[in-house]
Amino acid sequence: MDQHLLAYFAASAKDIDQAMRDNLAGVQSPVLKEILRHALESGGKRIRPQLTVLGYGLVDAGESKSPVQVLNLAIVFEYLHAASLLHDDIIDHATIRRGKPSANTIWGPGPVILAGDFLHARALSVAGSLCGATGVSLVGGATEAMVEAEFLQADIAMRRDLSVDQYFEVIKGKTGALIAAAGEAGVFLAGGNNAQRRAIRFYGEKIGLAFQVVDDLLDYQGDPEVTGKAVGNDWLEGKMTLPMILALMEADEVDRPWLLGLLSGSREVREEQLSEVGLKLEGLDGFLGARRVAQELIDQACSALSVFSPSREREVLVGLAEYVVNRKK
Amino acid sequence: MDQHLLAYFAASAKDIDQAMRDNLAGVQSPVLKEILRHALESGGKRIRPQLTVLGYGLVDAGESKSPVQVLNLAIVFEYLHAASLLHDDIIDHATIRRGKPSANTIWGPGPVILAGDFLHARALSVAGSLCGATGVSLVGGATEAMVEAEFLQADIAMRRDLSVDQYFEVIKGKTGALIAAAGEAGVFLAGGNNAQRRAIRFYGEKIGLAFQVVDDLLDYQGDPEVTGKAVGNDWLEGKMTLPMILALMEADEVDRPWLLGLLSGSREVREEQLSEVGLKLEGLDGFLGARRVAQELIDQACSALSVFSPSREREVLVGLAEYVVNRKK
Numbered sequence: 001m002d003q004h005l006l007a008y009f010a011a012s013a014k015d016i017d018q019a020m021r022d023n024l025a026g027v028q029s030p031v032l033k034e035i036l037r038h039a040l041e042s043g044g045k046r047i048r049p050q051l052t053v054l055g056y057g058l059v060d061a062g063e064s065k066s067p068v069q070v071l072n073l074a075i076v077f078e079y080l081h082a083a084s085l086l087h088d089d090i091i092d093h094a095t096i097r098r099g100k101p102s103a104n105t106i107w108g109p110g111p112v113i114l115a116g117d118f119l120h121a122r123a124l125s126v127a128g129s130l131c132g133a134t135g136v137s138l139v140g141g142a143t144e145a146m147v148e149a150e151f152l153q154a155d156i157a158m159r160r161d162l163s164v165d166q167y168f169e170v171i172k173g174k175t176g177a178l179i180a181a182a183g184e185a186g187v188f189l190a191g192g193n194n195a196q197r198r199a200i201r202f203y204g205e206k207i208g209l210a211f212q213v214v215d216d217l218l219d220y221q222g223d224p225e226v227t228g229k230a231v232g233n234d235w236l237e238g239k240m241t242l243p244m245i246l247a248l249m250e251a252d253e254v255d256r257p258w259l260l261g262l263l264s265g266s267r268e269v270r271e272e273q274l275s276e277v278g279l280k281l282e283g284l285d286g287f288l289g290a291r292r293v294a295q296e297l298i299d300q301a302c303s304a305l306s307v308f309s310p311s312r313e314r315e316v317l318v319g320l321a322e323y324v325v326n327r328k329k
Numbered sequence: 330m331d332q333h334l335l336a337y338f339a340a341s342a343k344d345i346d347q348a349m350r351d352n353l354a355g356v357q358s359p360v361l362k363e364i365l366r367h368a369l370e371s372g373g374k375r376i377r378p379q380l381t382v383l384g385y386g387l388v389d390a391g392e393s394k395s396p397v398q399v400l401n402l403a404i405v406f407e408y409l410h411a412a413s414l415l416h417d418d419i420i421d422h423a424t425i426r427r428g429k430p431s432a433n434t435i436w437g438p439g440p441v442i443l444a445g446d447f448l449h450a451r452a453l454s455v456a457g458s459l460c461g462a463t464g465v466s467l468v469g470g471a472t473e474a475m476v477e478a479e480f481l482q483a484d485i486a487m488r489r490d491l492s493v494d495q496y497f498e499v500i501k502g503k504t505g506a507l508i509a510a511a512g513e514a515g516v517f518l519a520g521g522n523n524a525q526r527r528a529i530r531f532y533g534e535k536i537g538l539a540f541q542v543v544d545d546l547l548d549y550q551g552d553p554e555v556t557g558k559a560v561g562n563d564w565l566e567g568k569m570t571l572p573m574i575l576a577l578m579e580a581d582e583v584d585r586p587w588l589l590g591l592l593s594g595s596r597e598v599r600e601e602q603l604s605e606v607g608l609k610l611e612g613l614d615g616f617l618g619a620r621r622v623a624q625e626l627i628d629q630a631c632s633a634l635s636v637f638s639p640s641r642e643r644e645v646l647v648g649l650a651e652y653v654v655n656r657k658k
Contacts (some may be wrong), residue, residue: 029480087446091439110420111483113442114476117416121472122448124453127463136457136465143450147443151358154440 001325005319013046015143019071020078023126027118031107035115038103039082047320048182049074050079055186055200057313058305073130073189076139076181079123080107084146084178086116091234099228131188138188142181149173160260162240167210199307203317206301215292216241217287218329220278227329232274238263243292247286256278278287298325330652337645341382343376348400349407352455356447360436364444367432368411376649377410377511378403384515384529386642387634394518397637402459402518405468406511406547408452413475413507415445428557467517471510478502489589491569497538505537528636532646535630540653542623545570546616547658549607556658561603567592576615584609620654627654 001009018039029035052074056065088094089102090109096102120143127135153170156162172309183200192200218227219234220243234241240263248256262270262277270277281287298321308314330338349369356362371430381403385394417423418431419438425431432441449472456464482499485491505627506609512529547556549562549572563570569592577585591599610616627650637643 028477029484031484032480060335077483083446087442091442109438109482113416113420114479116446117449118473118476120449121453121469123475124450124457125469127467128457128469129463130462132461133457133459137454140450142452144447145455147447147450148357148361150443151361151389151440155358155360197544313387 001323002319005316005323008316009050010046012050015067016046016049016053016074016078016324017041019068020075023072023075023122029139031111032054032115032118035086035103035107035111036119038100038106039086039115039119040078042233044098046078048077048179050320050324051179051183051200052077052186052189053181054317055192055318056190057186058200058308058317059187059190059192060310069130070189072126073135073185074182076123076127076135076185077178079119079126079145080139080178080202083119083123084143085118085240086112086119105157124260131185134188135185138181138185142177145173145177160240160263162245164245167240167242167245171209171212172205174278175212176205179208180204191240195307199304200306203301203321206297206304207324210297210301210321213242213297214325214327216243217290217294218327220281221287223328232278235274235277236267236270238267238270242290243286246289246293247281247284250286259286260303294325298322330656331648334645334648334652336414338374339381341379344373344400345378345382345403345407346370349404350395350481351473352401352404352451360440361444361447362413364432364436364440365448367435368415368444369450370408371408373427375407377406377508379513379649380508380529380533381515381518383642383646384521385519386515387529387637387640388516388519388521388525389644397513398459399518401455401516402464404513405452405456405464406507408448408455409468409472409507412445412448412452413472415441415448456514460514463517464514467510467514471506474502474506477650478506481550489569489592491574493571493574495576496557496569498572500538500541500590504541505534508537509533524636528633531633532630532650535626535633536650536653539623539626540648542571542619542626543654543656545572546619546623548608550616552657561607564603564606565596565599567596567599571619572610572615575618575622576610576613579613579615584613624653627651 001117017040024033024040026034026038049071053070056070056073085097086103090104090112093101093104096103103115116123124136124139127139131138149172152173156166156170159166180201182203183204184197187196187200216234219229219241220232222229222231224231235244244259244263248259251259259277259280263271301321302318305314305317346369353365353369355361356365378400382399385402394417415432418426419433419441422433423431425435432444445616453468456468460467478499478501481502483494485499488495499501509530510533512533513526516525516529545563548558548570549561551558551560553560564573573588573592577588580588587607588609591602630650631647634643634646
């Protein structure tokens, strides 16, 4: 990410963090407070709330909302994101989150389920108070989409004939829905019209999808010293990601059964064949194909922004999209 | 419950059940659908949604809401109740719920956490669409109170000097908050004024507390053939409930350490001393005292209803309060 963009996000992240601290000052239980602090003090880029702030700024033509109101709407999306990570880490029995012990490792599942419920309730209350029924249905709809996508993913996890469309349907729900809602809420708060709301939703959804595709690529091709993750995790777990789906579409009657056999076989054998499979995916255009898809998503996302007048916010959103597809970690 | 009242609740429960089925018809995932059906098809009395319908009827003076809108607001409170039971059963590792295997026993914790989140999101969206920001803050506030009460309960679970106030603070959050919100939402939808909203909240909170006090009494004094539960569960688990708290306040320097010693001791010894302890609680006025408290709560609840004009709904609410304190199961 270039230096200007980094500085922009860092400054905004500070305001977002402060708004969360203020909003949660009234929490009574000391244990609940600690879990919330652990869940929210991640040091992340706060991409979702940033999108709300940026969406607001795209439209705001002398609207009367105070910066505090905009920030309060923004934190809704960090709360929902954090709530879903809290619950996901329980579901996946994850012990580590961003290099620290996961909340469920420290407090056990019970308090963490409840803390997620609390964040969820607070997020919706805040959205309702700032954007009425529209705000709540934006946020509630995103949560419903996330849950439905988890079930869809579980239904099709073992399918080896996963289509590109099915793959995108899952990540649209799991990642895209919340990002889209975050941007749309900002535009709505600023009084944006329906075309503007559709445009920022579209942008959010597409960069969400592109983000996941690049994740898939980094899993095979990333530099472990930069990503902080071992190479080939998805493959070792037998997960179907976009490079594999695209490669299977190109594979002949020798490669296809070979890859599918490995995917359903033992982890040990997949581990032995990791570099071989990497070469095969490259030969079958899996990586280049996925990169092309990501770039296309980003191009679509950016052209949707043309309904907004030029502004600093629009530039930042274009920069963010480019970062998503060019990032090395 | 008398026959008229039973018939009233049964008819209304049918409408509520139908409204839930209609509202959930669009759920995509078959597994999610099944979990929701399991969680919502309890055959319960639907007390919380009934309170919304009754609250609406207390005030409605030719308001323009359709019965469908009232029922849709009502189901919000059954969703929240069901969501909290789904999550609670995971937290408590409960295997049985109302005589059937609990959802987590059938589907495991992951899908059940997600189903709870879905119900929660749907509840808030519906509340928002019908009552805007006020509806959402009513519902979100009740959820926050429930979560805070769970943490408070965990904090004080091991305290043996639990006061009556602390005991009530926990059950006010765990049980009273949602019942109060259910009634208030109905009054609000009908255009009730602030005094009317306060009155139905007060009523809901008090019958919620009374309900729990009677639960405590039935645990010691209920007929297992009627309640379907073994006697003395709370005592065997070392739980401080109102009869014990009141008895400890009356106990002398012999009985007090004896009771406290048993409470912190082994379950086996508590089992041996169960009938002895029952006699002691009776002698120390623990049962009569708790029954007096329940009756007082019900009296307060019913007098709060005097701000509403006489109506069939008001009669039903008085009948419900009497049922709460006189029930045998």
